[in-house]
Amino acid sequence: MSPPVLSCRSLHCRAGAREVVRDLSLDVAAGERVALMGPSGSGKTTLITTLAGLTPPAAGRVLVNGVPLDEQPSLRRETALVFQSYGLLPVLTAAENVEVALRAAGRTPREAHALAAEALNQMRLAAYAEHLIEELSGGQQQRVAVARALALRPAVLLADEPTAEQDKVNRLLVLDALLGTSAALIVATHDPEVAARCDQIIELGTAVTRT
Ligand SMILES: Nc1ncnc2c1ncn2[C@@H]1O[C@H](COP(=O)(O)OP(=O)(O)OP(=O)(O)O)[C@@H](O)[C@H]1O
Ligand SMILES: [Mg+2]
DSSP states (O other): OOOOEEEEEEEEEEEETTEEEEEEEEEETTOOOOEEEEESSHHHHHHHHHTSSSOOOSEEEETTTTTTTGOOOOOHHHHHETTBBBOTTSSHHHHHHHHHHHHHHTTHHHHHHHHHHHHHHHHOOGGGSSSSGGGHHHHHHHHHHHHHHHHHHHEEEEEEEETHHHHOOHHHHHHHHHHHHHSSSEOOOOOOOHTTSSEEEEOOOOEOOOO
């Protein structure tokens, strides 16, 4: 069996006073897909941002390729995140949003341009590449966020309800693209069809209030 790319050990996450993740241990190998489910407010986004290294855990560790996150200087080159609220820069174009992430990850301008164009094309957004984010619909913006994550070709891909704003056709497009990568994928979703296509399901919702 291939070694895990993303792992967590005895992970606890708190949101305010609530412990939303308690004692989670998990290994995700390259190409493996994990669905993160649970009702609204159950802690899916909190867990995703903790796995991305953006939110410190209350306890426990997250490791990428066996190295704890807080000892990873090149974390941003290995992990990509599709934010639930997209996290795009509204004053830049779709292409610029993707290119900025690629440049920050060390790609040359030429590479960034080519990879951004490819990923936007994959998300059926070629015609919108030069449009400002604020000129795009919610679904289109979400696909730019997916394109940005895919273009990075990350080892770990974390996607927070990435199909929530999509119509039927684009939902499948996004899903096929995410599930088709060789990344260790964790996808937060309310969609049972997404979960059915994953290898593992983590169900949150047994949140514990700290006393
Ligand atoms: N910064 C914060 N401070 C305090 N409480 C927070 C904070 N962020 C989130 N919460 C609370 O933590 C809980 C978990 O939130 P989270 O966003 O992780 O849920 P979720 O499962 O992603 O929900 P949804 O399906 O609606 O996206 C919620 O009750 C929320 O109100
Ligand atoms: Mg959420």
